[in-house]
Amino acid sequence: MSDSKTEKDSYGELKATIKSTELTNEQASKLAKLIESIPSIVEKVTNNYDEIFGYRINVDSEEYVNIPVRNEILLKFLAADEYDLDLSTKRLIKTLNWRNKFQPLSAAFVETFDAELDKLGVITDLKPAAKENLQVVTWNLYGNLKSPKKLFEKFGDNADTPSSVKPGSQFLRWRIGLMEKAIQLLDFADPANNKLGQIHDYNNVSMFSIDPGMKAATKEIIEIFGDNYPELLSTKFFINVPILMAWVFTFFKTIGVISAATLKKFQVLNNGDLSEWFPKGSLPAAYSAEKSKAADSLFALDVASTIKVNEYGKVSLTKLWDKQVEEINDTVE
Numbered sequence: 440m441s442d443s444k445t446e447k448d449s450y451g452e453l454k455a456t457i458k459s460t461e462l463t464n465e466q467a468s469k470l471a472k473l474i475e476s477i478p479s480i481v482e483k484v485t486n487n488y489d490e491i492f493g494y495r496i497n498v499d500s501e502e503y504v505n506i507p508v509r510n511e512i513l514l515k516f517l518a519a520d521e522y523d524l525d526l527s528t529k530r531l532i533k534t535l536n537w538r539n540k541f542q543p544l545s546a547a548f549v550e551t552f553d554a555e556l557d558k559l560g561v562i563t564d565l566k567p568a569a570k571e572n573l574q575v576v577t578w579n580l581y582g583n584l585k586s587p588k589k590l591f592e593k594f595g596d597n598a599d600t601p602s603s604v605k606p607g608s609q610f611l612r613w614r615i616g617l618m619e620k621a622i623q624l625l626d627f628a629d630p631a632n633n634k635l636g637q638i639h640d641y642n643n644v645s646m647f648s649i650d651p652g653m654k655a656a657t658k659e660i661i662e663i664f665g666d667n668y669p670e671l672l673s674t675k676f677f678i679n680v681p682i683l684m685a686w687v688f689t690f691f692k693t694i695g696v697i698s699a700a701t702l703k704k705f706q707v708l709n710n711g712d713l714s715e716w717f718p719k720g721s722l723p724a725a726y727s728a729e730k731s732k733a734a735d736s737l738f739a740l741d742v743a744s745t746i747k748v749n750e751y752g753k754v755s756l757t758k759l760w761d762k763q764v765e766e767i768n769d770t771v772e
């Protein structure tokens with residue numbers, strides 16, 4: 440048997456777990472190495488935290504490990520760093536530590552936020568999608584933001600903060616929560632639904648709603664998404680951008696916090712017509728030049744409140760809850 444045939448066979452089983460793309464032998468070998476190093480990765484993470492997007496990132500024999508989904512998630516980490524094993528390993532450790540500290544699933548499924556935030560976000564799940572990886576979409580209606588100061592104030596961001604007080608501003612936690620909820624609707628094995636779209640609607644924004652807290656939070660969110668949500672964005676639309684504020688886009692491009700790969704996924708429109716990208720008649724008239732049977736308000740299409748956390752996500756949240764009860768008991772004693 441030739442060497443290449445042996446190599447092909449040895450990765451056959453691993454390749455069969457990946458449905459989102461077809462792996463080359465070299466890519467499969469990197470994925471195999473990353474899987475092999477899971478024990479040493481988890482060992483380096485605080486509290487051996489091993490959850491990403493509600494899935495367990497651990498060895499095959501551990502309870503709750505869904506091998507194909509775990510492999511698809513690891514592949515996203517590899518792809519984001521162009522299959523550089525060293526960089527992907529570092530990113531993975533950093534993400535697990537960030538999730539242990541930030542608890543994004545708690546932000547999505549446990550915490551409650553100021554009512555004003557409900558007017559800023561929607562999740563749609565429009566099937567069948569007109570374009571690949573635009574079935575699940577998070578909408579941010581930032582023009583509805585009326586009291587930035589209150590929402591962007593930080594709470595509990597230092598190392599000694601008890602786990603019942605979560606890091607970041609209320610806005611940041613809500614925004615990450617929206618992302619985590621939407622990710623629950625993805626199917627990592629489906630090439631047409633393993634990424635999501637994002638839409639920023641800047642209808643009614645004004646210069647006056649640009650607050651220093653908001654600027655800092657925006658930078659923080661861009662970095663958090665860039666570091667911890669690899670290969671999850673298909674297209675990001677900025678719609679109804681006022682002509683007078685188009686400079687904001689140039690500003691983001693020049694400050695260098697957004698990677699070139701992410702910039703390529705951006706679409707900027709000074710109107711709100713998204714009919715080219717979404718199923719015919721599925722969007723409210725405000726977002727479609729075509730005749731639409733859809734409800735008048737985007738909020739009627741919002742599925743956020745129906746989204747449930749998956750199995751290992753629930754387990755991780757229960758562990759977090761137990762830890763908080765333990766801390767409260769320690770304080771009382």
Ligand code: HEM
Pocket residue numbers: 579581582584614637639641644645646648649653656657658660661664675677680681684685686687688691697701707
């Ligand atoms: C007062 C008005 C605005 C508010 C409140 C606002 C809010 C935000 C927030 C909170 C983010 C963080 C990322 C996220 O939530 O996904 C963001 C990102 C961004 N915004 Fe705005 N924005 C405003 C105006 C604009 C305008 C006029 C543009 C011009 C196109 C713009 C372009 C961008 C870009 C390019 C990003 C980076 C997106 C990314 O890397 O994912 N923003 N904005």
